[in-house]
Amino acid sequence: MKIKAKYILVITLIVFNAAIMLSAGQFPVWDVPEEVSSVENAVESTKKSIENGRAHYNLLCASCHGTIGDGNGVQLSANLISDEVQAQTDGALYYKIRQGRDLMPGFSTLPETQIWEVVHYLRSLVSSKEEIIKKPAKIELKLIDQDSMRIIQAVAFSISEDGSKIPLADVKLDIIVLRMFGNLNLNNGPVYTDEQGMVSAVFPDDLPADTAGFVVVGAQLDNPEWEAEMVSQKIDWGAEWEYIDITKKRSLWAVGKLAPWWVLVSFLGAIGAAWLLIVFVMLELKKINKAGKAS
Ligand code: HEC
Numbered sequence: 001m002k003i004k005a006k007y008i009l010v011i012t013l014i015v016f017n018a019a020i021m022l023s024a025g026q027f028p029v030w031d032v033p034e035e036v037s038s039v040e041n042a043v044e045s046t047k048k049s050i051e052n053g054r055a056h057y058n059l060l061c062a063s064c065h066g067t068i069g070d071g072n073g074v075q076l077s078a079n080l081i082s083d084e085v086q087a088q089t090d091g092a093l094y095y096k097i098r099q100g101r102d103l104m105p106g107f108s109t110l111p112e113t114q115i116w117e118v119v120h121y122l123r124s125l126v127s128s129k130e131e132i133i134k135k136p137a138k139i140e141l142k143l144i145d146q147d148s149m150r151i152i153q154a155v156a157f158s159i160s161e162d163g164s165k166i167p168l169a170d171v172k173l174d175i176i177v178l179r180m181f182g183n184l185n186l187n188n189g190p191v192y193t194d195e196q197g198m199v200s201a202v203f204p205d206d207l208p209a210d211t212a213g214f215v216v217v218g219a220q221l222d223n224p225e226w227e228a229e230m231v232s233q234k235i236d237w238g239a240e241w242e243y244i245d246i247t248k249k250r251s252l253w254a255v256g257k258l259a260p261w262w263v264l265v266s267f268l269g270a271i272g273a274a275w276l277l278i279v280f281v282m283l284e285l286k287k288i289n290k291a292g293k294a295s
Contacts, residue, residue, distance in 0.1 A: 005287050027078060030101060032092045039091035043116035045123070053121030056114050060107065069125045077104065081125050093119050134227035137168055139219050141231050150203040150237055152186065154219035156228060157197050167197030171223045175201040178216040178232060186217075209238020 043049050058067065064077035071079035078085065085093070097115050100106030107115060135158065142153040152175050157165040170192050176183035186201035193199050199219075209215040218232030 005284055008284060032095050036095040037089045037092040041090040041116050041119060043113050045120045049117045050120050050124045053117035056118050057121050080122055086126055090119050135225060137221060137226040137228040139221060139228045139231045141219055141233055143235060151200050152203055152217055153198060153200040155198045156193055156221055168226060169193055169195050169197055171221060171226060173199045173219060173221055175199060175219050178218060203237055207238050213238050
């Protein structure tokens with residue numbers, strides 16, 4: 001009995017540990033032989049080769065490593081825009097992409113030039129980021145509460161040297177309601193500002209709020225040239241709920257659809273399982289402690 005409990009405990013801890021390591025995205029150090037890391041990129045870095053690399057990357061790698069290379073794809077993987085990865089030589093990256101390891105498949109069947117192009121693209125993911133310095137802009141929110149309709153207006157503008165506001169026309173400005181999982185866009189789809197730098201959205205009467213009827217509305221700019229801090233404001237326009245029903249349409253999820261059942265099951269299941277595991281380990285520890293005292 002005593003031995004069995006110990007086994008269970010050890011296995012539980014190993015699984016728990018592995019889960020934590022995986023969720024933190026920590027992989028064991030991956031060193032490559034000196035002779036491969038000194039190999040130079042066989043393809044010249046040009047607009048064309050980077051563009052080719054992007055195509056291969058999006059097809060073969062983005063599902064795991066994410067479209068921007070931060071490792072947040074569908075599957076767990078390494079962050080390719082991290083300093084650790086970017087500090088490696090082209091030769092080392094080439095070698096790893098060809099060889100693969102554990103969950104990372106090897107791409108030895110891919111033509112060599114294509115792998116080198118992907119390496120150029122990986123470099124461009126960080127270098128292009130540094131080049132983009134966005135110009136500062138601002139957003140103002142205006143709430144209009146009429147008898148028949150509630151409207152949220154947002155205006156985007158930049159400030160000129162003499163301090164006056166210059167409206168930003170034709171920039172994508174989203175009016176949103178903040179939700180636990182992402183933001184609900186009140187204009188289904190992208191909207192662009194008019195000549196006055198303005199967009200507006202009708203606030204739906206039936207939008208679920210918290211128990212007191214409060215919701216947080218905001219506006220955010222999505223533009224490659226301009227950058228503005230998101231603005232938000234807490235208002236009491238929402239429909240009141242006696243309790244927050246997470247299966248309710250739009251109460252948790254950003255999209256207008258009902259959360260699919262499997263998302264709910266896995267979300268609640270994961271929380272439940274974590275708690276069960278903690279309780280279980282504690283009980284087992286207690287048992288071992290007791291057994292230790294008895295013998
Ligand atoms: C099935 C998911 C998956 C796919 C597809 C995938 N990778 Fe990976 N990749 C991983 C995982 C997981 C690791 C971490 C492996 C490890 O360290 O044991 C990794 C590691 C790497 C590393 C090493 C990072 C380091 O820490 O040094 C590079 C470079 C890399 N991947 C590039 C690519 C490229 C380029 C492609 C496409 C050609 C690709 N990967 C496709 C999952 C994937």
